[in-house]
Amino acid sequence: MRHVYGWLLLTPAAILLVAFTHYPAAATFIDSFFSTGTAVRPSRFVGFANYASLADDPIFWQVLSNNFWFALGTIPTAIALALVMALWVNDRLPARALVRMAYFTPTVLPMIAVANIWLFFYTPQIGLLDQVGAMFGVPSRNWLGDPDSVLASTMAMVVWKEAGFFMIFYLAALQSLPPELEEAAKIEGASRWYFFWRVTFPLLMPTTLFVLVNATINSFKLVDHLFILTKGGPDNASSLLLYYIYQVAFSYFDTAYASTLTVVLLALLAGFAVLQFLLIEKRVHYR
Amino acid sequence: MRWLFAVLLAALCLATTPARAATELTFYYPIAVGGPLTKVIDGYARQFEKEYPDIKVNPIYAGNYDDARIKALAALKAGQSAPLSVLFSIDIYELLEQDAIVAWDDLATTADDKAWLKAFYPALMANGTYKGKVYGIPFQRSTIVLYWNKEAFKEAGLDPEKPPANWNEMSQMAAKLVKKDASGNVSRWGVMVPSTGYAYWMFQAFARQNGHDLMNREGNATNYAHADVIDALQYWRDLGAKHKVMPEGTVEWGTLRQAFTEGKTAMMWHTTGNLTAVKDSAKFPFGVAMLPASKQRGSPTGGGNFYIFKKTTPEERKAALAFVKWMTAPERAADWSIATGYVATRPDAYATPKLKEYAAGFPQAVVARDQFEFATPELSTFQTGRVRKLLDDAIQASLTGQKTPAEALKAAQQEADRLLKPYR
Amino acid sequence: MTFLRTRIPLLETGAAWLLALLWLAPLAYAFWAAFHPAELATHFKLFAPLTLDNFAKAWTYAPFPRHFLNTIILVTMILSAQFVLCTLAGYAFARFEFAGRDIAFGLVLVQLMVMPEVLIVENYRIMSRLGLVDTILGIGLPYMASAFGIFLLRQTFKTVPRELEDAARVEGCTFIGVLWRVYVPLARPTYLAYGLVSVSYHWNNFLWPLVITNSVETRPLTVGLAIFGAPESGVDWAVISAGTLMAVAPLLVAFLLFQRQFIQSFMQAGIK
Numbered sequence: 001m002r003h004v005y006g007w008l009l010l011t012p013a014a015i016l017l018v019a020f021t022h023y024p025a026a027a028t029f030i031d032s033f034f035s036t037g038t039a040v041r042p043s044r045f046v047g048f049a050n051y052a053s054l055a056d057d058p059i060f061w062q063v064l065s066n067n068f069w070f071a072l073g074t075i076p077t078a079i080a081l082a083l084v085m086a087l088w089v090n091d092r093l094p095a096r097a098l099v100r101m102a103y104f105t106p107t108v109l110p111m112i113a114v115a116n117i118w119l120f121f122y123t124p125q126i127g128l129l130d131q132v133g134a135m136f137g138v139p140s141r142n143w144l145g146d147p148d149s150v151l152a153s154t155m156a157m158v159v160w161k162e163a164g165f166f167m168i169f170y171l172a173a174l175q176s177l178p179p180e181l182e183e184a185a186k187i188e189g190a191s192r193w194y195f196f197w198r199v200t201f202p203l204l205m206p207t208t209l210f211v212l213v214n215a216t217i218n219s220f221k222l223v224d225h226l227f228i229l230t231k232g233g234p235d236n237a238s239s240l241l242l243y244y245i246y247q248v249a250f251s252y253f254d255t256a257y258a259s260t261l262t263v264v265l266l267a268l269l270a271g272f273a274v275l276q277f278l279l280i281e282k283r284v285h286y287r
Numbered sequence: 288m289r290w291l292f293a294v295l296l297a298a299l300c301l302a303t304t305p306a307r308a309a310t311e312l313t314f315y316y317p318i319a320v321g322g323p324l325t326k327v328i329d330g331y332a333r334q335f336e337k338e339y340p341d342i343k344v345n346p347i348y349a350g351n352y353d354d355a356r357i358k359a360l361a362a363l364k365a366g367q368s369a370p371l372s373v374l375f376s377i378d379i380y381e382l383l384e385q386d387a388i389v390a391w392d393d394l395a396t397t398a399d400d401k402a403w404l405k406a407f408y409p410a411l412m413a414n415g416t417y418k419g420k421v422y423g424i425p426f427q428r429s430t431i432v433l434y435w436n437k438e439a440f441k442e443a444g445l446d447p448e449k450p451p452a453n454w455n456e457m458s459q460m461a462a463k464l465v466k467k468d469a470s471g472n473v474s475r476w477g478v479m480v481p482s483t484g485y486a487y488w489m490f491q492a493f494a495r496q497n498g499h500d501l502m503n504r505e506g507n508a509t510n511y512a513h514a515d516v517i518d519a520l521q522y523w524r525d526l527g528a529k530h531k532v533m534p535e536g537t538v539e540w541g542t543l544r545q546a547f548t549e550g551k552t553a554m555m556w557h558t559t560g561n562l563t564a565v566k567d568s569a570k571f572p573f574g575v576a577m578l579p580a581s582k583q584r585g586s587p588t589g590g591g592n593f594y595i596f597k598k599t600t601p602e603e604r605k606a607a608l609a610f611v612k613w614m615t616a617p618e619r620a621a622d623w624s625i626a627t628g629y630v631a632t633r634p635d636a637y638a639t640p641k642l643k644e645y646a647a648g649f650p651q652a653v654v655a656r657d658q659f660e661f662a663t664p665e666l667s668t669f670q671t672g673r674v675r676k677l678l679d680d681a682i683q684a685s686l687t688g689q690k691t692p693a694e695a696l697k698a699a700q701q702e703a704d705r706l707l708k709p710y711r
Numbered sequence: 712m713t714f715l716r717t718r719i720p721l722l723e724t725g726a727a728w729l730l731a732l733l734w735l736a737p738l739a740y741a742f743w744a745a746f747h748p749a750e751l752a753t754h755f756k757l758f759a760p761l762t763l764d765n766f767a768k769a770w771t772y773a774p775f776p777r778h779f780l781n782t783i784i785l786v787t788m789i790l791s792a793q794f795v796l797c798t799l800a801g802y803a804f805a806r807f808e809f810a811g812r813d814i815a816f817g818l819v820l821v822q823l824m825v826m827p828e829v830l831i832v833e834n835y836r837i838m839s840r841l842g843l844v845d846t847i848l849g850i851g852l853p854y855m856a857s858a859f860g861i862f863l864l865r866q867t868f869k870t871v872p873r874e875l876e877d878a879a880r881v882e883g884c885t886f887i888g889v890l891w892r893v894y895v896p897l898a899r900p901t902y903l904a905y906g907l908v909s910v911s912y913h914w915n916n917f918l919w920p921l922v923i924t925n926s927v928e929t930r931p932l933t934v935g936l937a938i939f940g941a942p943e944s945g946v947d948w949a950v951i952s953a954g955t956l957m958a959v960a961p962l963l964v965a966f967l968l969f970q971r972q973f974i975q976s977f978m979q980a981g982i983k
Binding site for chain 3: 002003004005006007009010012013014015016017019020021022023024025027028031085088089093094095097098099100101102103104105106107108109110111112113114116117118119120121126127128131160164168171217220221223224227228242245246249250255258259262265266269270272273
Binding site: 349 | 749750753771772844845925926927938946948
């Protein structure tokens with residue numbers, strides 16, 4: 001009887017999950033083997049042709065590379081910053097509550113809303129960064145218009161958005177550490193740095209891994225800012241995979257190719273899921 | 288209690304049922320220039336309804352051109368399209384491929400209607416015509432113009448009433464207009480041409496001035512790699528890289544107007560749709576001129592046309608025709624031009640007292656119209672989104688020094704050929 | 712509640728404050744630009760006169776009231792559905808042994824990685840077939856069964872002592888009754904935590920609502936802001952900042968007032 005009950009309770013959620021997660025994922029995979037249908041030419045099976053186009057598409061490789069650098073640039077930075085923030089806010093910092101609030105504020109603001117403000121920051125000559133730079137005699141930089149600096153500029157914005165959010169998880173973990181550890185370390189004359197590196201950090205491993213997974217998923221999911229800041233430019237230098245998928249599907253209406261791109265994205269996410277499973281289940285030090 | 292509820296419900300139903308069935312005309316429109324223009328459109332709708340009580344107009348603001356196109360096509364796919372829409376003039380091929388629109392020639396049956404179709408500037412009809420039939424009626428159209436800061440000109444020792452007439456003059460005058468501050472950093476540029484947003488549109492001007500169009504009238508071939516076109520892109524690149532009168536890298540469309548009104552650049556190429564906004568915020572006297580010539584003058588037209596969809600009933604079509612004729616009547620065209628800065632779409636609009644008076648007090652307003660003589664339709668082909676992006680990317684790659692103009696354009700042309708071959 | 716009571720050296724304190732100021736800079740700029748006339752959006756003259764004009768303009772340029780309403784409806788709808796669905800599912804996973812339970816749970820967790828945003832192409836098609844394009848329900852439906860919610864509630868329910876359930880069963884409660892009378896009240900902190908996380912996430916969600924909505928009647932604040940802020944004639948920072956502040960005000964005010972709870976709830980959500 002409990003069996004039936006169990007499934008019954010699960011059913012409503014299961015229906016929605018299958019409908020909007022599992023089924024679309026499978027359908028996307030299948031769609032990638034067909035061509036896009038228009039009113040004039042219906043869709044037909046094309047085998048691996050879409051994947052061949054994918055391999056030939058320089059924009060795809062550019063976008064993939066961008067996403068890779070983007071992940072590499074934002075993930076460690078955001079995590080490190082979050083950890084430092086948590087440590088500061090956890091200690092006896094003057095005006096601690098205000099500082100904590102300041103760090104967490106970006107989390108409650110929608111990315112799309114603050115993108116315009118960041119556009120102002122990055123605007124050459126009249127923007128904030130250049131105005132401050134001018135005070136110090138630093139020449140104006142075309143932050144968003146120069147392919148060498150555009151990706152880094154978007155990364156800075158994303159780190160700003162995320163670090164506060166991750167800080168919270170570290171705060172929670174720090175506050176659950178037993179105080180005896182620190183007292184013992186003090187008695188033995190260990191320095192702050194030593195204590196942090198040899199005791200605190202390893203104990204925060206579970207949190208770090210959790211945050212790492214979140215940050216990785218976000219680095220593929222966060223594309224809102226591109227709509228306002230650069231639209232992927234210049235020449236796709238700041239474009240990311242999900243943004244490219246959006247363009248292909250909703251600006252060019254090439255749904256088959258968009259499905260193909262999505263399959264790549266799903267494969268990457270699945271890869272990270274497996275990695276997470278292996279790491280967390282096997283190597284993490286749990287108390 | 289339940290009977291009371293039922294009575295109220297019935298009353299409500301009666302209250303909302305119209306006494307006489309009116310034709311409802313929903314139409315999507317984009318606004319691409321700033322300002323309280325949704326109010327203006329709503330005002331027109333109400334005015335029209337007074338003159339035509341049988342038609343109810345429902346304007347729906349759809350965002351920018353991309354949004355409007357996406358919305359219209361999405362609604363079409365979902366089976367609930369509006370009968371009428373103002374869409375980007377270049378969406379025509381996409382709409383034709385989706386078999387979504389009807390030619391206005393088919394609806395314009397009376398002599399009066401036919402005369403109306405001929406009343407617009409030919410330069411503006413080019414984009415909306417395919418195989419001899421008119422699919423798009425001009426509504427909010429623009430060209431690119433050169434804005435110049437008269438105060439900056441005076442300061443640099445140039446005649447404030449004489450804008451550059453050709454490419455050489457432009458680079459030379461711009462060089463004089465560049466101002467540097469104490470530490471040698473540029474505090475004012477000579478000229479800025481935006482290369483984000485609608486880079487291809489700006490480039491069409493350069494190409495046209497050098498004697499060439501970037502696509503054919505059938506919409507199935509592009510002309511990106513002609514030697515003169517490559518030279519045109521080289522000139523654009525040289526402005527930043529060689530003459531140093533423009534910042535290197537891409538120039539942001541959205542912030543250029545501010546840069547101009549804040550005096551960070553002495554000249555700018557921008558859409559005439561910005562005219563009212565610049566007029567309202569510039570604190571210095573400024574001029575508006577036709578773009579400088581190379582082999583000839585030239586500018587692409589831009590903006591939105593009225594399209595009528597196929598999935599419409601005969602009543603809706605009649606109503607749509609009446610509405611569009613009304614919206615493009617000389618008085619309305621004049622009014623809309625003054626409110627927005629867009630060009631009035633027909634010669635007789637400029638003959639109305641309102642626009643004559645406005646142009647007398649603000650002569651900058653007619654420059655765009657005078658440029659029609661040299662106008663070329665905006666870049667539009669089948670698979671237009673992708674084909675345009677190829678050009679945008681090539682332009683940005685050249686301006687940022689990642690590729691030479693020749694490399695970038697040749698690669699773009701190759702890709703475009705591949706995409707357009709099936710349509711030949 | 713701090714355990715590491717070390718004194719922070721002055722240099723670090725300074726650094727922490729500097730970082731905090733930097734972090735607040737964008738919001739501070741938004742306030743500056745919104746309350747000063749447009750010419751001052753890029754100049755910082757300290758004692759310039761304030762104005763409410765930008766708010767008035769923003770209010771009329773974009774249909775903010777409608778967007779507010781849409782967002783509130785959306786967020787409330789999603790949260791209510793999530794509470795119901797995730798409670799039922801979490802209860803099933805926590806307290807019932809049924810064939811295939813572990814596999815089912817694994818499949819649920821897939822959604823943590825593969826969110827509706829990633830599947831925009833296919834989900835749009837599905838909504839199209841269901842006739843839900845351009846509806847608020849269409850925005851919310853993919854999110855209603857939240858793997859995160861199910862996970863959290865499962866963890867919480869697992870910690871409820873069996874004796875309480877047994878006691879209730881002795882008094883003649885059905886399974887649902889036990890759920891309602893015993894488990895749900897005890898999980899209140901989790902519900903609060905999850906609620907804040909969910910509201911915050913969906914208030915700020917952008918990509919999927921952009922894709923699925925086409926009209927003012929359904930668009931939430933984020934999409935309205937994006938459209939409002941990107942006209943062809945360029946960016947007007949004063950008005951955009953005013954619009955932005957109006958859009959983020961509810962969340963921001965709620966955050967400022969309930970700072971502790973906000974942070975506590977995010978922390979709670981994370982620990983588990």
